[in-house]
Amino acid sequence: MESATVGRDLRxxxxxxxxxxxxxxxxxxTLLELADKYGVRLPEALSGGEPPKLRATDERGWFRFQRLYxxxxxxLREPEDIRRLVHEAAxxxxxxxxxxxxxxxxxxxYAPLLGGMLPAMEVILDAVDTASRDTGVxxxxxxxxxxxxxxxxxxxxARLAVRYADRGVIGFGLSNDERRGLARDFDRAFHIAREGGLIAAPHGGELTGPSSVRDCLDDLHASRIGHGIRAAESPALLRRLAAxxxxxxxxxxxxxxxxxxxxxxxxxxxxxxDAGVPMALSADDPLLFGSRLAAQYELAREHHGFTDEELAELARQSLRASVAPDDVRERLxxxxxxxxAEPAPTG
Structure with a gap:
């Protein structure tokens, strides 16, 4: 009996x-240790060892998600906490x-506990530099x-982000409940960011439908969309994103x-x-959702039948959409x- 081919290790x-x-x-x-350190009483949803049960498609659910976050x-109260978080993420x-x-x-x-906006950015960027140097990421x-x-x-x-563009800030985003606040209300901030050389990557197409993705494109001139998955509800929008x-x-x-x-x-x-829309599979908030990056590729393989060739192309799409230097991108x-090129394992 022949051995069946299984997928390559996505890690x-x-x-x-x-x-x-x-x-x-x-x-x-880490959250449990820091909560103990500072005497923070965590709700069962954060201390029970399993990802919390969430449903944020209504305002009450989103409020609960945001409260946990x-x-x-x-x-995260001291510079050493920031350094630990970034290093462990790397x-x-x-x-x-x-x-x-x-x-x-x-x-x-983080500014109130780290001495203000500028000190907070310095702590974050120093932590990024150290973690990158130590891990190679x-x-x-x-x-x-x-x-x-x-x-x-x-x-x-946006002005703060531009100020630190030479220290490792590469983009400007817009997060939280996309049902609140029109994208066009933030057009001036995104103009400042783009003029400063930063990419525009706002959230859209998660809690609301295709219209929020269109708003990000039309009003904020987004070069990437955070989420964007509900563009699938509009064939015309899919064609636009692909084009x-x-x-x-x-x-x-x-x-x-x-x-x-x-x-x-x-x-x-x-x-x-199928529409040719480039994707960068991502984990969003592993602390709350219970899975990290490789698990997203596993999900595509297990539940959507993506082949190794297709998964490799998804990885390429993530790299092409990044702002990694050319030599880093080409190496990856x-x-x-x-x-x-490695033979697929059998089992």
């Missing part, structure tokens, strides 16, 4: 990680085969504004955990793939080819 597939939130990258064990963030990237990480952060969340930062705050706050953040080469940072496990789709097989990865792309 060995070189790839880039383009949608990872700062606090959400934390290991659950804020509780976790409250345990270690997880190494384990999952990622050679390039673009991590997303709103520094206003290229790491850059995307500064994200909050839709729930005033657009003037976003302009302040313009706009990459969607798709986070399948997150989509299921938040109730955007009921089951992994419901996430319309194939719709985007060569690694993708080498991964695919």
């Amino acid at each position: 060995l597939l070189p790839k880039a990680h383009l949608h990872l939130h700062f606090t959400g990258s934390m290991r659950s064990g 804020d509780t976790a963030r409250s345990c 270690e997880e990237e190494v384990r999952d085969g990622s050679g390039w990480l673009e991590i997303q952060v709103d520094p206003t969340s 290229g790491i850059r930062v995307l500064v994200a504004a909050n839709r729930m705050k005033h657009p003037l706050d976003a302009r302040t953040l 313009e080469g706009v990459t969607c940072e798709v986070c399948p496990a997150s989509n299921v955990a938040l109730g955007v789709y009921e089951k992994p097989e419901d996430v319309p990865l194939r719709a985007l793939w 792309l060569t690694g993708v080819d080498a991964w695919l």
